[in-house]
Amino acid sequence: xxxxxxxxxxxxxxxxxxxxxxxxxxxxxxxxxxxxxxxxxxxxxxxxxxxxxxxxxxxxxxxxxxxxxxxxxxxxxxxxxxxxxxxxxxxxxxxxxxxxxxxxxxxxxxxxxxxxxxxxxxxxxxxxxxxxxxxxxxxxxxxxxxxxxxxxxxxxxxxxxxxxxxxxxxxxxxxxxxxxxxxxxxxxxxxxxxxxxxxxxxxxxxxxxxxxxxx
Amino acid sequence: xxxxxxxxxxxxxxxxxxxxxxxxxxxxxxxxxxxxxxxxxxxxxxxxxxxxxxxxxxxxxxxxxxxxxxxxxxxxxxxxxxxxxxxxxxxxxxxxxxxxxxxxxxxxxxxxxxxxxxxxxxxxxxxxxxxxxxxxxxxxxxxxxxxxxxxxxxxxxxxxxxxxxxxxxxxxxxxxxxxxxxxxxxxxxxxxxxxxxxxxxxxxxxxxxxxxxxx
DNA sequence: GCGTTGTCAACTGTCGACAGTTGGCAGTTT
DNA sequence: AAACTGCCAACTGTCGACAGTTGACAACGC
Numbered sequence: 001x002x003x004x005x006x007x008x009x010x011x012x013x014x015x016x017x018x019x020x021x022x023x024x025x026x027x028x029x030x031x032x033x034x035x036x037x038x039x040x041x042x043x044x045x046x047x048x049x050x051x052x053x054x055x056x057x058x059x060x061x062x063x064x065x066x067x068x069x070x071x072x073x074x075x076x077x078x079x080x081x082x083x084x085x086x087x088x089x090x091x092x093x094x095x096x097x098x099x100x101x102x103x104x105x106x107x108x109x110x111x112x113x114x115x116x117x118x119x120x121x122x123x124x125x126x127x128x129x130x131x132x133x134x135x136x137x138x139x140x141x142x143x144x145x146x147x148x149x150x151x152x153x154x155x156x157x158x159x160x161x162x163x164x165x166x167x168x169x170x171x172x173x174x175x176x177x178x179x180x181x182x183x184x185x186x187x188x189x190x191x192x193x194x195x196x197x198x199x200x201x202x203x204x205x206x207x208x209x210x211x212x213x214x215x
Numbered sequence: 216x217x218x219x220x221x222x223x224x225x226x227x228x229x230x231x232x233x234x235x236x237x238x239x240x241x242x243x244x245x246x247x248x249x250x251x252x253x254x255x256x257x258x259x260x261x262x263x264x265x266x267x268x269x270x271x272x273x274x275x276x277x278x279x280x281x282x283x284x285x286x287x288x289x290x291x292x293x294x295x296x297x298x299x300x301x302x303x304x305x306x307x308x309x310x311x312x313x314x315x316x317x318x319x320x321x322x323x324x325x326x327x328x329x330x331x332x333x334x335x336x337x338x339x340x341x342x343x344x345x346x347x348x349x350x351x352x353x354x355x356x357x358x359x360x361x362x363x364x365x366x367x368x369x370x371x372x373x374x375x376x377x378x379x380x381x382x383x384x385x386x387x388x389x390x391x392x393x394x395x396x397x398x399x400x401x402x403x404x405x406x407x408x409x410x411x412x413x414x415x416x417x418x419x420x421x422x423x424x425x426x427x428x429x430x
Numbered sequence: 431g432c433g434t435t436g437t438c439a440a441c442t443g444t445c446g447a448c449a450g451t452t453g454g455c456a457g458t459t460t
Numbered sequence: 461a462a463a464c465t466g467c468c469a470a471c472t473g474t475c476g477a478c479a480g481t482t483g484a485c486a487a488c489g490c
Contacts, residue, residue, distance in 0.1 A: 008443065020472075033470095034472070047483070065223065066452060084307070249442070
């Protein structure tokens with residue numbers, strides 16, 4: 001028997017709402033009506049309120065007193081500010097990964113990169129799924145649960161800002177190269193280089209998002 | 216007219232509870248009884264539950280399904296893990312501060328250091344208040360609101376783990392020296408050195424906390 | 431005596447209803 | 461016509477009560 005991840009209605013509501021916000025099913029700028037959504041989910045307002053507050057603490061909703069909860073819409077400045085935090089966290093994670101990684105970690109990282117290459121040669125664009133997988137594997141190798149958790153939250157907010165999933169081929173290629181270079185640095189246990197490459201990588205991704213937002 | 220910072224009962228409850236948790240008025244390991252605390256605060260369980268959930272999201276309470284909310288007690292491993300996150304954030308902040316600081320920022324940093332020295336010469340121990348002020352001024356100079364917010368949250372959790380406010384003179388002296396050196400690096404705009412010194416500083420503070428916890 | 435099972439009180443999870451606030455609209459005034 | 465004022469509907473903030481679960485204690489069997 002698989003025990004449900006969240007027994008409580010509030011927990012389930014968090015999962016459902018998070019999904020709807022991240023996929024854009026609830027579009028940026030729109031308001032979350034408590035009674036309406038509660039009815040739609042088949043629960044009462046109490047648990048739903050808790051779910052809304054939880055998502056607000058994750059930055060996926062903004063609360064306005066007596067007005068309700070809104071899905072924040074993308075602001076270019078916000079992207080930059082968010083990437084400052086993400087860079088701080090992921091560079092540190094890259095350093096830690098370089099000094100703590102096991103051989104199994106290395107195999108996993110290489111596997112993700114290999115799959116990206118196969119995907120690319122097959123003419124497919126670089127799926128965001130594999131990019132997420134790479135960064136997540138990196139975080140596992142860093143073995144710092146708190147940093148990993150914070151990165152998860154930041155990445156979520158980044159996803160929220162990704163108005164359009166970009167398929168720019170040059171960006172795809174550059175990202176894969178960055179990933180490969182990161183794996184090499186981690187393999188060598190070269191923390192300084194891992195941090196440097198990660199910084200360059202994220203700076204590139206950030207710039208790419210900024211330009212795609214301003215269009 | 217000063218508009219109240221929190222009109223809602225939930226917001227007020229958050230402030231009161233946070234204070235009580237951080238000061239140890241609600242001791243680590245103890246449970247927060249919803250009905251009891253709600254009566255004591257003169258509010259209903261609804262807003263109190265939201266407050267509890269909020270503090271849990273800040274890491275000041277841990278939630279156990281069907282059991283309630285507990286104040287987490289200090290675990291040495293937790294200190295180490297927490298300082299990994301704090302180091303990642305504050306080193307990045309130090310780098311940013313070194314490259315973005317204004318002259319006014321510099322004056323403020325020097326003023327905090329000077330006050331620490333005056334305090335020290337007067338035979339007073341290094342008050343935690345001034346240490347907090349220093350790091351906060353540093354964060355202001357970094358001008359990265361997201362990093363600053365995360366540091367605030369982590370520092371809160373660190374305070375929660377400070378079972379006893381230590382007055383070790385040697386530690387006091389070393390910390391003041393670290394702060395001075397940080398200010399110099401920031402003054403020179405030397406991001407790399409600022410990061411290095413901050414890392415050493417936090418590593419020292421962490422070690423000091425670990426030993427004081429194991430006693 | 432020790433482990434097991436049944437019972438129970440306490441507490442959390444959830445719900446429906448009431449009160450207070452907000453933004454918008456119609457009516458009025460100049 | 462523009463601005464102001466008063467009202468109104470919709471929604472959030474809050475409350476008290478009910479239902480389900482948990483851990484503990486007591487009674488029982490071995």
